[in-house]
Amino acid sequence: MSTVQIYVLQTPQILLDGEQVILPYKKAEALLFYMAIEKKATRDQIAALLWDSCDEATAKKNLRHALYTIRKIFHTDLVSSPTRQTLELNPELMFLVDYDAFMEKRDPSLYREELLGGFYIKNAYPYEEWLTMKRGLAKEAFLRAIYEKMQSEADLSVAEGETLFERYVQEDPLDERVYLRMMEIYESAHLYYKGIRLYQQLVNLLNTELRVAPRREIRELYRKLLHVWSEEGEKEEEHSGEVCTGRERELQLLQASYRQFLSGSPTSVLLSGKSGVGKTYLAERFLEEITEENTVILRAVCLENEQNIVLQPWNTIMMQVNSLLKKQDFALDKKYLQAAELLFPLFDTQDVKEPVLGDTTISYSYRATRNLLIKLFEEIGEQVLVVLFFDNIQFMDETSLEFLSLLIRAKNPNIMVLATSPCIFIQPLRTALKPLLKEECLQEITLFPFTREAVRKILAGRLGEERVSEEFLDTIYGETSGNALYLKTLLDCCGDGRLEAGDITPLNQVWEQKMAALQKKTRQVLELISSCQAWADMDACMQILKCDEMEILDAVDELKEQGFIKEQQDSEKVRFFFCHDSIQKFVHTKMSPSKRRVFHRKLAEYIEGLPLYEANRYERLIYHYTLCGDREKALEYRIRALTEYSYRYYELYPLFPAGGKKEVQMDSVLDYCRQLEEELLELSQRNPQKESYLKLHVSLMQATAQYCIPQGYYEEGAQYIEKALKSNVLAGDDPAEKIRCLRFLIYQQTNLWKVEHTEEYLEESLVLAKKNGLQEDYAITCRLYGLYLSMKGRFEEGMEYLVKSLEFFKNAPLKSRIYALNIAACYNYMGEIRRKQRDFEEANRYYRQAVATCDSNHCPCNATFYSNMGRSYLAMGKTRQSEEALYQADRVYEESFTLIGRSITKGYLAVLEAEKGNKAEAVRYLEEAMKSAHQFASPYAKGLLALTEAELLVRFPEDFRDILTEPVEVYKERARRCLEEIPGAYEIRWLEDI
Incomplete structure (x- = not known):
């Protein structure tokens, strides 16, 4: 007898x-599925x-x-006809239908x-x-089966209960019975x-969906849980004093904060x-x-030597998040993971990780990326x-702190x-934390030095009460x-022998004695680690000190025993850190200046030999070359770092003042760029024949223009x-660099609508790109040529x-998101050509393609895409769609510094808010429009603002x-004057209606 298996509660x-x-x-499939479920039917019914x-x-x-x-495909009658009018499953075959098994056994695992x-x-x-x-009946049976299993099985484990609960609320998230049972x-x-x-969670859900509170039984159980948990927590806190002598009160405060967090309250604590x-x-x-x-x-751990590395503490966190995601199967939106990859290149989403190249018309927004990370x-x-x-968040860079x-x-x-x-608090901390403390978003627990009595208690616990005399204390x-x-x-130096007050070595001599007792090779390892910006690893110690692995391990073990350093596993590497930054400073300052210079140069040369993708490579090189006195190399890497960041997104510029410390607070990015240029020119004057200075100058000037x-x-x-x-x-005369320079001039002229030399720059760029096989540059130039021609009214x-x-x-x-962004930009410009020709339907089709391209490539x-779409809908008289697009554009503008289209959007929203009677919002939007139009300085933007x-x-x-x-x-005359020379500016006709 043949067996027919029919699955309808999983992939059919x-x-x-x-x-x-x-x-x-x-x-034909539908017929078989119906018969599998119903078993019999009349021909008329089917x-x-x-x-x-x-x-x-x-x-x-x-x-x-x-x-x-069906008979032809299966070579037998699956559906037989006992009478002329009736149909049924063939009784001569064995049918196994998962629906039947589920309805008979009511086992939730059968409902896939x-x-x-x-x-x-x-x-x-x-x-x-x-x-x-x-479907409704099957779902009801499924939910009833889950609830009965949660109710009836006395030995149900928490994990099994949670699995059943999750399956239930996926289908019916508002059923309070299952929440009560899980509680x-x-x-x-x-x-x-x-x-x-x-x-x-249930309270929030019911309030959001139904505006009601949970029923009485659930509220009573909640109060009971709070009461029992509070009583048990107090017992735990009483016991906690045994494991943290001298800090019992502070530990209890931390535990109370954590209990508050577990109960669902937002919790942030600062130990100061x-x-x-x-x-x-x-x-x-x-x-x-x-x-x-x-x-x-x-x-x-935020280290003083890393305080100028942008987002370094978060880089450490994101590496741990990366490991966590590989171990656990989280359901996360891909765009959030790719935002992490953009800011943290070593964060691995298995996608290609090329940076977004510098293109000011399609720049990748740091603000938007940061919000995606949140x-x-x-x-x-x-x-x-x-x-x-x-x-140690006092050593956090300002971007991380923000x-x-x-x-x-x-x-x-x-x-x-x-x-x-x-x-x-230093100034950045004061700026970031004081408001949080004032708004009670952050709780501060202050630790004070131990009192004399607390010290007595600690000494008695360590040495015995009888050995702590008043003089000794x-x-x-x-x-x-x-x-x-x-x-x-x-205390670590005291040992177990009987001590008198006169036996105590002054603290400033303790570390010197420890260092003096070290063997030569061990001391070299210690001094090398102290010279590292944050940490050292086995490879660096072996290569620089010319030791084998066992020698380094012996030295590390001794340094750990003496309380100098500790080991920490980071991804697949073991790294060596000092137990406290004050010890690192002490060891580093005890070295002779010449030895410090040698170690810093050796470390810089070692880092130069690492792969280019090594984390914070430039920042570490800047640090070591600065401290070894190589001003030229330090300047080179400061410029390279600046250029790399400007290629990623012009909004996030790291500042690397000399010495690795923020000795001078820069007023702006431009101040920093000018300082770098002055240093570079000073060096080039000493050696005017050195070509590398000229190439660095080109990169620096381009990075500065990328910001300006x-x-x-x-x-x-x-x-x-x-x-x-x-x-x-x-x-x-590098052709690629020349094209990049010309591109900046094209951006400037198109933004200002002063395009007297733009075509000349475009033609030269095309010739250079074609001659030198620079295909990508050729394609980007074609895109900009299309923009220029549309501005001139040469639409086709x-x-x-x-x-x-x-x-x-x-x-x-x-290979890079820049390709997707260029495709989106092309669609946008095509939309603009059609909009200026008043073909608004076609324009919107292109705008939608631009948005879809960005979405599909994460x-x-x-914001300009939405802004242009909103303007096109407005011209068509589709007020609702226009309003939706303009408000969406505004949300995106608020997440970036993009100026193109900002004033136009803000101006239109001022009108919309005024029509709604929201005077304050309307005035705010108008003021923002005026500010950005002045900053952008485009006659088109100014003309539409005046309108x-x-x-x-x-x-x-x-x-x-x-x-x-x-x-x-x-205002009307100003609008007319600005718009009348702009091809396709159909908005000028609106003046007649005002």
Whole structure:
């Protein structure tokens, strides 16, 4: 007897004796699935279900054909006809239908997916109605089976309960019964905090969806869980004093904060106190107590030597996140992962990691990327609780500090932040943390040096009460002032022998004695590690000191025993760190200046030999070359670092003042660039024949222009490019560099609509690119040529160049997001050509393609696309669609510094807000429009702004008279003067309606 297996509660499929059989058309499949579920039917029923739009004769004919097809494919009658009018499954065959097994056993594991999920047939509405009804019944049975299993099985584990609960709420997230049962399971397992968090999730869900509170039984259980958890927590805190002598109160405060976090409250804690007071020790002891399997701890130590490396603490965190994602299967949006990859090149999403090349018209926004990263942490927090620990945040770079501040201010209940810092905040800390403390987003726990009595207690615990005389206590306390680090150092030196007050070695001699006792090779290892910016690894020690692995390991073991250093596993490497930065400073300063220079040069040369993708390569080279006195090399890498960041996104510029410390606070990026140029020119004057100085000057000038032009500093940008062109000629006239320089001039001229020399620059760029085989540059230039021609009103010629550009980028392998961004930009310019020709439907089609290209390649969409789309809808009279697009453009503008189209969007939104009666918002939008139009300086933007100003003054005179002080005719004339010379500026006709 043949066996037919029919699966309808997973991916629909039909198997005959274990082999899958595929029917040639959907309605034959639908017939078999119906019979598998219902077992019997009349011919009239089936005909009406599947062919109701046909006449009766045709429907019956189609049914006969379907039955014939099934018989032909399976070589037997799966559906038999005991009478002329009835159909049933062939009783001579064995049918195994997963639907039957589920309905009989009511085992939730048999319900893999929705009944016939994804199965759809056209032109069969009655069949769809039947299927909808059956799906509902099957789902009800599935949910009932889950709930009964959660209720009836006394030995159900927490993990099994959570699995069943998750499956239930995926189908019915608002059923309070299953939340109550899961909270009871947590109560039985003494996991009170999980029940509390589940209740709070339910509260938020019911409030969002239904605006109601949970029912009485759930509220009562919640109060019970809170009470029991509070009582148990107090007992734990009483016991905790045994493991953290002298810091019992502070540890209890930390534990209370953590309990608050587990209960679902946003929690961020700052441990503050003097250096060496024990902040890190206390934090680590607290973190050791966190044993919840659903909580991960991510750590980063902020080091003084790394405080000028942009996002370095977050780089450390993201490497741990990367490892976490590889171990656990999280459901995360791909765009969030790619945002992480963009800011942190070593973050591995298995995608190509080429940087976005510098193109000011399609720049990749740091703000947008940063916001996506915050979303990434939110998504991780939805799946596992996260504790972020940052040690010594006084050494955080300002960008990292800003990101941390934003994350804390988001008040995510699934992310706890723990940080340490001194009590006296330096300026960046004061700026970032004071508002958080004032707004109660951040709780501060201050650690003070141990009191005399606390020191007595610690000494008695270590040496015995009888051995702590008053004189001995006075000596120890006087030497350490209650500082935890100093106290530990002295106690480690005491040993177990009987000590008198006079036996205590002054603290400033302890480390010298320890160093003096080291063997020569061990001391060299110690001094080399102290010369590293943050850490050292085995390879660096072996290569620089010319030792084998065992010699280094012996030295490391001895240094660990003496309390100098510690080891830490980072990804696949073991790294060596000092136990405290004060010890590192002490060892480093004890070296002779000549030895320090040698070590720093050796380390710089070692790092130069590492792969180019090595993390923070430039920053480390800058540090070591600066400290070994090689000013030329340090300057070279400062310029290279600046250039690399400008290629990624012009908005994030790292500052690397001399010496690796922020001795001088730069007023702006331009100040820093000018300082670098002055240093470079000074060096080149000493050696004017050195070609490398000229190439560095070209890179520096381009990086500076990359910042200037998008920000509206057009004259300065052009001046820097002129300098770059001159230096490039002297350095050998590199064609790729010349094209890049010309491109900046093209950007400047198109933004200002001063295009007298633009065609000349475009032609020269095309010739150079073609002659030297620079295909990508040729395609980018074609795109810009299309933009230029559209500005001149030569629309069809412009379209031809855009098609050329598009063909290259669409046919080239997508090795970089710059390709996707160029494709999107081409579509946008094509849309602009059609919009200016008043073909608004076609324009919108191109705009939508631009947006879709960004979405499909996980690139932040340029706000200009939405802005242009909104303007096109507005011209068509589609007010709702226009409003949606313009507000979306505004949201994207707020996440970037893009100026193109900003003032136009803000101006239109000012009108929309004024029409809604929102005077304050309308005025704000108008002020922003005026500011960005002035900064961008485009006559088109200025003309449309003047048009908007005239409209607002005519329609809403009382609202805008204070800000628009000129007569309305002045604004109209200004709009006319700006727009009349611009081809395709159809908006000028609107003046007649004002």
